[in-house]
Amino acid sequence: MNIQRSSRRVGLALASALLATIGLVSTASAGTPKGVELGSSDTESVVTAARTSGLRGVSGYEGTGVPTDVTAYGAQRVPAGHKIQGYSSPTGDDFGVQSIIGADNRVRVNPTTSFPARATVLITRTVSGVERLHCTGWMFGASLVLTAGHCVYNQSTGWYTGQLKFYPGANGTSYPYGSCTAATLRSNTGWTTDGNPDADYGGASLNCSIGNTTGWYGAYWTTASLNGTSTTIQGYPGDKAQQQWTHTDQVRVSGSLRLYYANDTVGGNSGSSVHTVRATGSSGCSGRCSLAFHAYGVGSNGYNSGPRITESRFNLVVGWR
């Protein structure tokens, strides 16, 4: 009797899982030629999201500000003047970078101890003992940084394991939140196996919980067009010596898997949050809400671009928290 009941329960669970999976396929594969996007450790949240239609997200958290001691969060202190190799030029259009669209309208963020500057992360890569500017990331939890997939995984050489350091709110040669290293680098098979630029997003689970003091960005997905939605990109362009710079534009082309915008960026901005500011009480996400992961300079339509946060991607990165 007990065996029969248990067997029935197993059958029911399997049937539910199958139905949920079928539901997810039909939801997530619309306009998704590469197929379904499944999270392995966030099955329940995927199913919950599949039941919702239109828009879902999480708001950010502004953190507690400058800590008296970053080591309390597991971060390493970094003395002012710590040398990261890079350089500074006055304006990006001085050297004809395509991803500066028109005039260079970037504005420096200084100081970087307010939100979301402190939740914006300088990522460096150390090769042969020399540490250089590499990418930008954004806090999305106490110990999670999100970024572009190509900032954590190279199609030719593999994962950047042991090479990356993360400096939230870095400001030139000042590092108010210290630095953290990665416990795990993360991406998805759309990028690591298929090399699909539409799936070029990733992240790092850190060996610290500095997000509790820096705060973190929110994020949301919607199936609606985002054309005309304001887009801010705030990060660490390679021509600005580890300073944080920002520029605001709007979504120019709203693809199902990619957003296109005319924000001015330079190599080093990869991985920045492409975010909008939503009013308090907005459904899904209010405040600084990420829409995409900045990843590419100007493409065929004349705009810079990054993978869009879709329902399944949202569920996947929430599962990394």
Next chain:
Amino acid sequence: MRRAHLALLIGVLALAACGGETPSSDADTPPPTTAQATVTGVVTDSAGLPVSDALVQPRSLDTPPHPVPELAVLSDQQGRYTWHLTPGRYEFTATKDNRTGPPVEAAAEAGRTDELDLRLP
């Protein structure tokens, strides 16, 4: 009954394994599988000496252009830089301290490494 369970389980696994964007991490260490082109070279100044920390940026010359990853690729102490890119035609420039060198073209092929030296004025 057992057969029905097995069929359901196979169905679930088959659907979960049908491609797309399943999570991956450096704990999985999958080997790189995509064929990219590599362009590498040395940045030198007008005296022919290597220049470190020059920002090297490619621009796609194909139509339509390939979008270029917005990584910060800086030359090392020996002036050497390396880019891994989608195969195609590119123009590379090096910039440092408000000096930008002349663009140099490369036809990058999958699985091949091209040497392309750059000069700063």
